[in-house]
Amino acid sequence: MDVEWPQPSIEIETAPRPDASVIWLHGLGADGNDLAAIVPELSLSRSLAVRFVFPDAPYRPVTVNGGQVMRAWYDIEMTDTGFNQKLSHIRESEAFLRGLIDAQIARGVPVERVVLAGFSQGGAIALVTGLHFPKRLAGIMALSAPVPLAGSLMGQADPANSQIPIFMAHGNFDGIIPFPTAQAARNLLAGGGAQIEWHEYPMEHTICAAEIKDMSSWLAARFTI
Numbered sequence: 001m002d003v004e005w006p007q008p009s010i011e012i013e014t015a016p017r018p019d020a021s022v023i024w025l026h027g028l029g030a031d032g033n034d035l036a037a038i039v040p041e042l043s044l045s046r047s048l049a050v051r052f053v054f055p056d057a058p059y060r061p062v063t064v065n066g067g068q069v070m071r072a073w074y075d076i077e078m079t080d081t082g083f084n085q086k087l088s089h090i091r092e093s094e095a096f097l098r099g100l101i102d103a104q105i106a107r108g109v110p111v112e113r114v115v116l117a118g119f120s121q122g123g124a125i126a127l128v129t130g131l132h133f134p135k136r137l138a139g140i141m142a143l144s145a146p147v148p149l150a151g152s153l154m155g156q157a158d159p160a161n162s163q164i165p166i167f168m169a170h171g172n173f174d175g176i177i178p179f180p181t182a183q184a185a186r187n188l189l190a191g192g193g194a195q196i197e198w199h200e201y202p203m204e205h206t207i208c209a210a211e212i213k214d215m216s217s218w219l220a221a222r223f224t225i
Helices: 038-042 087-106 121-132 150-156 179-191 209-223
Strands: 010-013 020-025 050-054 059-062 068-071 076-079 082-085 114-119 139-143 165-171 195-201
Touching: 020 087, 020 121, 020 209, 038 209, 050 087, 082 087, 087 114, 087 121, 114 121, 121 139, 121 150, 139 209, 150 179, 165 179, 165 209, 179 195, 195 209
Parallel strands: 020 050, 020 114, 114 139, 139 165, 165 195
Antiparallel strands: 010 050, 059 068, 076 082
């Protein structure tokens, strides 16, 4: 099935003439609207002019959901050994996200002031793209993410971003991406040299108020000169 890659339709700027960007990818079956409401809750300083970009994934059949067509960054299925995440789709989404980074740079945002963020599947794509990207980015936020290729991801990291600050967060009661799976992925990335700020919360597969507060502090640190 050929997929159509929609251009982002949701942008929120916290002040005129943004000089920083956060490209934030939604989870499986959602769309860009799903995360846009978080921006005012971050309560970022008025001195920070940040453009938040919320792209939509393309529609594609998703095996884990019985082949139902929905917005998905990649196909995923459950096997006896855990999740099988389709690598060719991950590479397509990585290329799409790279294009969005280039678009922000073309609009005047320095590459070193671009953060990649994502929830669940979106967090997986943010991690892969950020670590592979050949120019230094500001950081990566991976929220409740099923980390693909965790054992080899740091070995494939571009030197420009092998030490990039990473905010990783997960719920202790996540029934979609089990917490031990997230811990194991975190340990593999950290063992490969990743600079991870790890957060865990008493929640399921979602985003909570305490997490938003922690993300706000982390983003402020990335963008404050």
